[in-house]
Amino acid sequence: MSFFKERNCYLKNYNLSFIDKIKRFNYKYLFLICSVVFIGIGILYSAANGHWQPWASRQFLRFLLSLGVLIFVSFVNLRIWMKYAYWIYGIGILLLIGVALFGHVGMGAQRWLNLGFINLQPSEVMKIALILALSKYFHSSSLSDIHSIQYMIPPALMMILPVSLILMQPDLGTALMLVFATGAIFFVVGVQVWKFLIVLITVSGCIPILWSFLHDYQKQRVLTFLNPENDPLGAGYHIMQSKITLGSGGLFGKGFMESTQSRLNFLPEKQTDFIFTVLSEEFGFFGSASLICLYLIIILYGFYISFRCNSFFGKVLAIGLTVNFALYVFINIGMVMGLLPVVGVPLPLVSYGGTAMMTLFLGFGLIQSVYINRDMVIGRRGSIEDE
Amino acid sequence: MSTPWKYERIRILNKRVLALIGIFVLLISVLIFRLFYLQIIEGDKYRQLAEKNRTAIRLTLPTRGVIYDRNGVRLAENHKKFQAVLIREETKNYQRTLDNFRKIIPLDDEEIHRIAKEIKHKRAFMPIRIKDNLTFKEAALLQMNATDLIGLHIEEETTRLYPLKADASHVVGYVSLLSDKDMEQDPDNPLLDLPGYRIGRIGIEESLQDRLKGKPGIRKTEINAYGRSVRILEEEKPSKGENITLTIDSRLQKFATKRMGEDAGAVVVLDIYTGEILTMVSTPSFDSNVFTMPIPTKVWRNIIDNEKKPLQNKAINGMYSPGSIFKLVVALAGLESGYITPQRKIFCSGRLQLGNQYFHCWKRYGHEHLTIEEALMYSCDVYFYQVAQEIGVEKILEVAQRLGFGEETSLMLTGEKNGLLPSPLWKKSHHKDNWRMGDTLNLSIGQGFLTATPIQMARAVAQIANGGKKLNMTLIKDSNIQRASAYLGFNQKHIQIVKNGMDMVVNKKGGTAYKVQFDMNGQKMAGKTASTQVRRISMKERHSGVISQDKLPWKYRDHGMFAAFAPIAKPRFAIVVVVEHGGGGSSSAAPIASDIMQEVLRLYPSENSIKKDK
Incomplete structure (x- = not known):
């Protein structure tokens, strides 16, 4: 009986009822995500020396808003997302152009677009839009398509266009994330490994040329990253203090709200990109390693969902979004540990900031949608095909 | 249901996802190893650096011992004086405070120049000395006008007083502020950096310097990234120097x-x-009291040029x-x-x-x-x-x-x-x-x-x-x-x-x-x-x-x-x-x-x- 019901759903999954959707929703996954958010709110509370203001309370409100977005997105039929994938991508591109023309400058870069009610960061939206578009593109492609170079030109352009616009802002971190996410999608859909190697070799050959295109502050960041002790009061200050904050946590940390580095403001802007160090200082190796493991579980869960999904679009979408999330984790933590240059990537779900949280929840909503519609069969053009 | 090409690409995709998972697990391991390295292996080093970041050890001046004559008359004693300091960040308009101050107690050009220099170099929360050596009366006058002098503080300052003035100056000696030469001689002594620290120069003040000077107090304070004291962590009060009774009548x-x-x-x-x-x-x-403060050049020349050699x-x-x-x-x-x-x-x-x-x-x-x-x-x-x-x-x-x-x-x-x-x-x-x-x-x-x-x-x-x-x-x-x-x-x-x-x-x-x-x-x-x-x-x-x-x-x-x-x-x-x-x-x-x-x-x-x- 139950098999029959399943079967019924499988055949008529485009008609999943609201109750079905609630039933098929992955609550474990949501729970994992929310626990990271709550850990983050706790750290923000501590970073403000035990005050809800100015960060923790606002982060909580953003969480509630984002949660609404997640639920809404996950309840939208996956086929709808596929249908409008290119449109969403197009809107993303238009927003990026809008930023280039009308965006307002903050912290040396033009990243925000004031839409009247919200300060939107289109480059964040673009991360989702590009993954959606690429997922749609590869949904109907065969391996022989993918192995042909001409077939790979449009998706490559799909990536290059927003990356160039984002580099102009300039925002190296986000641009690199787009490149890596696209690379990961190319990899999973089956692009031959030797092609990656060729690109890799070509790019390393071009590094001297690229270097000349970098802004001075970007060059400085890379140089400082290579040797932070060189300039301990200037550009290296961030990395040095970040390492001190992190390292001084030891095995068990100084205890909740007992951080000294953070409380005494040795780390500027600790509530955003360097929030991981506050956690490390207060909860030590155990605390920070636990958070990293939690991230790993969320990442693996994302891949699990892609395995469970039937449609190729859903698979690629879940993989792309999971990779995107993983890139946040690797780049941010690598950056605060001094493994990577400081490129301005927040710690996902923890760092204070509205757009990043909203985008991430949008992504998780899409993954949930993939999970809810995991048994759906999507045809070449997004319709139900009886093949 | 599905065509073989679809199975083929899903097979590849699954393989590639597994490879991706492998890479990600590896990257996570790198992060955790790095975390282990920073927090456990190098933890002590960073803990010390963090401690160095956050603490400042400040010395507090001890009170110098009193010198008595054989009948208990004070030959050298400590006298409280007052100095006015300005903390700029406490007022929106420090210039107004300065102007109002000058209406009560005039400042000469040299002082105005020095204050301007200090304002330029010191952070807003650091006290700037406006005028020292204020009498009780002047200090009281400033206190009365406190509403016009926002950001101004009256601080007590201990100076050395020699009641006998010139009558016992050679034998009692005097204390004076440090010269650059003194600093060079003992560069590791943190006491010498303290403003207002004076050492004995001649006579008993010098020969019994070690007994008179007392022990400085230590105040360990927590400071934030801008160098401001947030709270006192530990404090050891200074101990007063030994009182000395001389055989002098x-x-x-x-x-x-x-x-x-x-x-x-x-x-x-x-x-x-x-x-x-x-x-x-x-x-x-010579009057010992003159030497406890920076000496005006004219006074100094008079002493030096005197053929009867007052300093000897x-x-x-x-x-x-x-x-x-x-x-x-x-x-x-x-x-x-x-x-x-x-x-x-x-x-x-x-x-x-x-x-x-x-x-x-x-x-x-x-x-x-x-x-x-x-x-x-x-x-x-x-x-x-x-x-x-x-x-x-x-x-x-x-x-x-x-x-x-x-x-x-x-x-x-x-x-x-x-x-x-x-x-x-x-x-x-x-x-x-x-x-x-x-x-x-x-x-x-x-x-x-x-x-x-x-x-x-x-x-x-x-x-x-x-x-x-x-x-x-x-x-x-x-x-x-x-x-x-x-x-x-x-x-x-x-x-x-x-x-x-x-x-x-x-x-x-x-x-x-x-x-x-x-x-x-x-x-x-x-x-x-x-x-x-x-x-x-x-x-x-x-x-x-x-x-x-x-x-x-x-x-x-x-x-x-x-x-x-x-x-x-x-x-x-x-x-x-x-x-x-x-x-x-x-x-x-x-x-x-x-x-x-x-x-x-x-x-x-x-x-x-x-x-x-x-």
Whole structure:
């Protein structure tokens, strides 16, 4: 009986009822995500020396808003997302152009677009839009398509266009994330490994040329990253203090709200990109390693969902979004540990900031949608095909 | 259902996702390993760096010990003064506060310049000194106008105060702010960086610096990234320096300074049994209080350019030929050698011929026949030439050495000079010349190479007065006073003869200091005058008549000296007065010494004697 019901759903999954959707929703996954958010709110509370203001309370409100977005997105039929994938991508591109023309400058870069009610960061939206578009593109492609170079030109352009616009802002971190996410999608859909190697070799050959295109502050960041002790009061200050904050946590940390580095403001802007160090200082190796493991579980869960999904679009979408999330984790933590240059990537779900949280929840909503519609069969053009 | 190409690409996708998972797990491992490395392996290093980041150790100034005189009068004390500081961040308009301040207390250009400089260099929360040395009245006035002076704070400041001002400045010394040289000498001492830290410079302030200074407090504060103190983590209160009581009697000190008047010179009064210095005066003096603050250049120049050298403590640093005072030593040496007996008379013709050279007596036509006591009384030069010629230089040096000539005293004051007790060996090494009889004759009347400090002369006289006991002089009042007990090995009869001679100098008509004799209820003084030449009298001048002292320029006049003890019957105190270029000892130094000694005896009548001789 139950098999029959399943079967019924499988055949008529485009008609999943609201109750079905609630039933098929992955609550474990949501729970994992929310626990990271709550850990983050706790750290923000501590970073403000035990005050809800100015960060923790606002982060909580953003969480509630984002949660609404997640639920809404996950309840939208996956086929709808596929249908409008290119449109969403197009809107993303238009927003990026809008930023280039009308965006307002903050912290040396033009990243925000004031839409009247919200300060939107289109480059964040673009991360989702590009993954959606690429997922749609590869949904109907065969391996022989993918192995042909001409077939790979449009998706490559799909990536290059927003990356160039984002580099102009300039925002190296986000641009690199787009490149890596696209690379990961190319990899999973089956692009031959030797092609990656060729690109890799070509790019390393071009590094001297690229270097000349970098802004001075970007060059400085890379140089400082290579040797932070060189300039301990200037550009290296961030990395040095970040390492001190992190390292001084030891095995068990100084205890909740007992951080000294953070409380005494040795780390500027600790509530955003360097929030991981506050956690490390207060909860030590155990605390920070636990958070990293939690991230790993969320990442693996994302891949699990892609395995469970039937449609190729859903698979690629879940993989792309999971990779995107993983890139946040690797780049941010690598950056605060001094493994990577400081490129301005927040710690996902923890760092204070509205757009990043909203985008991430949008992504998780899409993954949930993939999970809810995991048994759906999507045809070449997004319709139900009886093949 | 699905076509094979779909299965194929899903197979590839699954394989690739597994590879991706492998890469991600690897990356996570790298992160965790790095975390382990930073937090566990290098954790201690970063913990220390974090601790260094957040803590600042600040020292707090200890209170310096108070210096008292023997009667509990304060010679150096701590005085609270007030200073006004501005903390800029507390006011929106610090310029307004400054302007209002200037309406109450004017600032000169130099100060305004300094304040402007500090405003430029210091962070907004760091206090900027607007004006220090404010009186209580000024501080109160500022407090009353506090509403117009937002951001202004009145801070208490401790400064050193010397109530006796110039009267005891050489012996008490002073404290002053540090110079760059002091900083260089002890660069690791964090105390030296403290604003307002002062160290002892001369006198007791310097020699007992370690006992007076106290122990600084330590305040460990937590600071934030901008260097602001957030809270106190640990605090150790400073401990006050030790209070010191000196043997000085401030009443005598004042009296002696006043009595010296405009004269340059030194006065030393001491207890001949305990060696306690009751008075140590060097004139002209300076006000110790001036040095505790940065000194205006003009004041400094005045002090430096004064030919009477106010900064020099002449009592320990001035080296003078002891002149006739040294005849006491030669007399004792003559007696000890057996050449002189109380009855033996020696003839003075006014000069003594040595080869083709004449050694003159101060009295042109001589003293005729003299006993040893008379020779001292008249201060006959030829008598002592004769004695010296007979007993030889070695005997004189031996006695002089026993009485402490050429030897530093135990006062431990910086700047003390040893004087010079010349010897044949010394002359050989310093002048590449043999010791001649002429040198011996010069030595016998305390001239020539011989020099001594007033404190050394005082010790010698005191040791004669106390019956030939070794005296350790001290400036610090100690509860267990060491009375002189070790004899220097002189025959008591010989000492008595010398003392008799000193008695006659003052109390017998014709004695060189007869004019200054006194009798306070039977208490009399015995002494010895000395006038020492600071220039050579040429043969030509001697023939045409020696130029009268008051006709010579000040710096060519003789030094006048007087060494004495009192009372004669039961000696208790010794005194030495040196008046630089005062002319004769009997006319310049003796009257001063007499007045001071009378004051000593008035202040310490015999029934309340500090120490009675057993």
